[in-house]
Amino acid sequence: MRALIAFMWLLHWLPLPLLGRFGAAVGSLLFALLGKRRAIALTNLRLCMPELSEAERVALARQHFQAYSRSVWERGVLWWASPARLRRLIHVEPAFPGAQIASGPTILLCPHFVCLDVAGVATAMQISASSMYVQQKNATFDRVLRAGRSRFRPVRLFTRQDGIKPILRALREGLPYFMLPDMDFGPKDAEFVPFFGVPAATLTATARIAAATGAQIIPVIATFLPGYAGWRVTYYPAWENYPGPDITAATARMNSFIEARARENPAEYFWTHKRFKTRPDGEASPYTGKAGS
Numbered sequence: 001m002r003a004l005i006a007f008m009w010l011l012h013w014l015p016l017p018l019l020g021r022f023g024a025a026v027g028s029l030l031f032a033l034l035g036k037r038r039a040i041a042l043t044n045l046r047l048c049m050p051e052l053s054e055a056e057r058v059a060l061a062r063q064h065f066q067a068y069s070r071s072v073w074e075r076g077v078l079w080w081a082s083p084a085r086l087r088r089l090i091h092v093e094p095a096f097p098g099a100q101i102a103s104g105p106t107i108l109l110c111p112h113f114v115c116l117d118v119a120g121v122a123t124a125m126q127i128s129a130s131s132m133y134v135q136q137k138n139a140t141f142d143r144v145l146r147a148g149r150s151r152f153r154p155v156r157l158f159t160r161q162d163g164i165k166p167i168l169r170a171l172r173e174g175l176p177y178f179m180l181p182d183m184d185f186g187p188k189d190a191e192f193v194p195f196f197g198v199p200a201a202t203l204t205a206t207a208r209i210a211a212a213t214g215a216q217i218i219p220v221i222a223t224f225l226p227g228y229a230g231w232r233v234t235y236y237p238a239w240e241n242y243p244g245p246d247i248t249a250a251t252a253r254m255n256s257f258i259e260a261r262a263r264e265n266p267a268e269y270f271w272t273h274k275r276f277k278t279r280p281d282g283e284a285s286p287y288t289g290k291a292g293s
Helices: 002-011 017-033 035-048 056-080 083-090 097-102 116-124 139-149 165-172 205-213 247-264
Strands: 090-091 106-109 130-134 157-158 178-179 190-195 198-201 215-223 229-237
Touching: 002 056, 002 139, 002 165, 017 035, 017 056, 035 056, 035 205, 056 083, 056 139, 083 106, 090 116, 097 106, 097 215, 106 205, 116 130, 116 215, 116 229, 130 165, 130 205, 165 178, 165 205, 178 205, 178 247, 190 205, 198 247, 205 215, 205 247, 215 247
Parallel strands: 090 229, 106 178, 106 215, 130 157, 130 178
Antiparallel strands: 190 198, 215 229
16 A cells, blocks of 8 residues: 555656546556446446446446546545645636635535545635545555645544534534535435435435534535546535425435436446445345345
């Protein structure tokens, strides 16, 4: 791991077009080698985009592997490049909503697109925030990752084991919460709501936290700029009348927003995650064929 991190540090000095093409080439290789992950991506795409031909889904899955690999290698730029270089490469649209965030408790909703770390850096260069954090198995990588995410301003990191109370406390203290809402963590604290028309176990935490704190929801999504020119970070307008009286409806509304953004940049959404792993009672898993509990 130390050698790999040293290699990433060396590569971060490359011009982004060279680094990006290197990452895409590695992604093409991984698409050929990682059969299990390739199968997960293709299963997700068959469920979510049945209108595509199988050849089109294979091409899209390959593009996703290229995009994901690019994002991993380009993290070296996020971790070690100068702030001046990052400001040249990160294009914020329409502008960082600092005044809106300062107006009250804020959840920055960041779905799992491959460039989500860019959204985190764009935010961290402006303000401190809190976020959920999964400790990495490798201690060296864990230290580098934590240092990269806190290099600009102090951050407050929570684990799933910490529960919801520290998040609520931080929001009430005026610290925005950078939230990644769209992974399958099982049936606990989740509802089955549509995602691309397929029932998906979706955490209701976004709606519940917003209801408990009065927090506004400001989505933020980072995508690649064309031609390896950098990244675009879009801060969307705060959602109106959210969550409303129906937590399940609010959770479905969140999934609908994420689906719309995924259709805009389909290769960059995180298709290698088993998004439909948890199934309603008696329904077979699309990944294993075994019935859910």
